[in-house]
Amino acid sequence: MPPRLCALCHAVRAILKRPKTGQQICKECFFYVFETEIHNTVTEAKLFKPGDRVAIGASGGKDSTVLAHVMKTLNERYSYGLDLFLLSIDEGITGYRDDSLETVKRNQQQYDMPLKILSYDELYGWTMDAIVTQIGKKNNCTFCGVFRRQALDRGAAILNVDHIVTGHNADDIAETVLMNIMRGDIARLGRCTSICTQGEDTIKRSKPFKYAYEKEIVMYAYFKKLDYFSTECIYSPDAYRGHARAFLKDLEVSRPSAIIDIIHSGEAFEIKEDVKATQKSQQTCRRCGYMSSNELCKACTLLEGLERGMAHAVATDRGRKKLDADDHAPENLRTIPFFQLPASSRPNSTAPIEAAS
């Protein structure tokens, strides 16, 4: 078979078939189109303004490692004028997170970005290892998810950043769309596809890789020889998500556009006003100041459950409500430090970065 030439430059042998388009392209053209598509996503959604301080949520895994590399590349190539930081959460999982944090520390050197690591231990007084020792492997993902979300916001506040970007890719988003459909969670269905989320008093979060296929992210990391860590979390038996992912990958084999098609379906679900009205308005947690839809935020409720040795009860919505209504926190209860938004996350008037016309 004669070598196939790149469909873009027609000069060099193709090394990759793009899942989105079927196009066969060479290594240099692949780097260029991959980066340019992220640039287009960022500018079309007007994610950043010059001078923004942006934290990259860095786990040491493939997505956030490629994201750090691409954000640095684009920030230099297109003079975004962003101050970039790496923000990592140390859940305290021996043999998993301690190893992946070593990768993040190397990324800090390789990309020359300041790194902040915030641990569950310093924030909550509990590592995931300790939580699993108390509650077992069931439900521990509930704790980890709630704790990580709040830890990222708190880390961002410490770094005084305006914005957190995460490495969620098109496959992740399509998978979440499927899971929300299977759970009948219509309210979340539209929201989970939005590239940027910002409530009134939350730190802006966005997903520059929203349209980037996992295959291309992994190929990019491979051909750029990026240093990333790839071990499954030892505590994550999220079988439901695993099935959704396997189903999605099967669909992708028979029709690669399935991933983007599913994202578009999610986007097409508009939340009607009466559905929106049933969603609770935001307030702040009376104990720790973090945004919350109840008197106590989820993290404070879960932490109280752990401290009082009744963690299983609070891992369910009903248990949380009960604890929330029962307003007698014991004396000397360990609490989370009071949360304050960074000063800079107030809106300002600088124009967003858009594509050069």
Added chain:
Amino acid sequence: MSTISLKIEFGGGLELLFANQRSHRIDIPALVPVSAPSAAGPLSTDEQESQKKPADVTYLLYWLRDNLLKEREELFMEHGTVRPGVLVLINDTDWELEGEGDYQLKNNDEIVFISTLHGG
């Protein structure tokens, strides 16, 4: 019997199924019976005798499964090919451009398998 020598790499967490070793040097037969499992499916018994074909990537997948894989084969192979979500590169080229399982292996080829399913 003549053999061909291959360099095999596992990445993205797939190495965990192969004794946590990323890089392997292996020798496989250059010619294999046509009855060896392939994407085209098995042949009838009278066709099989004495017929040989050059070893292809599909043959290699079964060879790796039977000789190198240590655990959880369902994370490596499914329906006679790699599990969806496992990327394959043949001499640093996406195997989708090289005929996938039908690619005929040559001496000193380098085959890379990367799982996309681990970590974020």
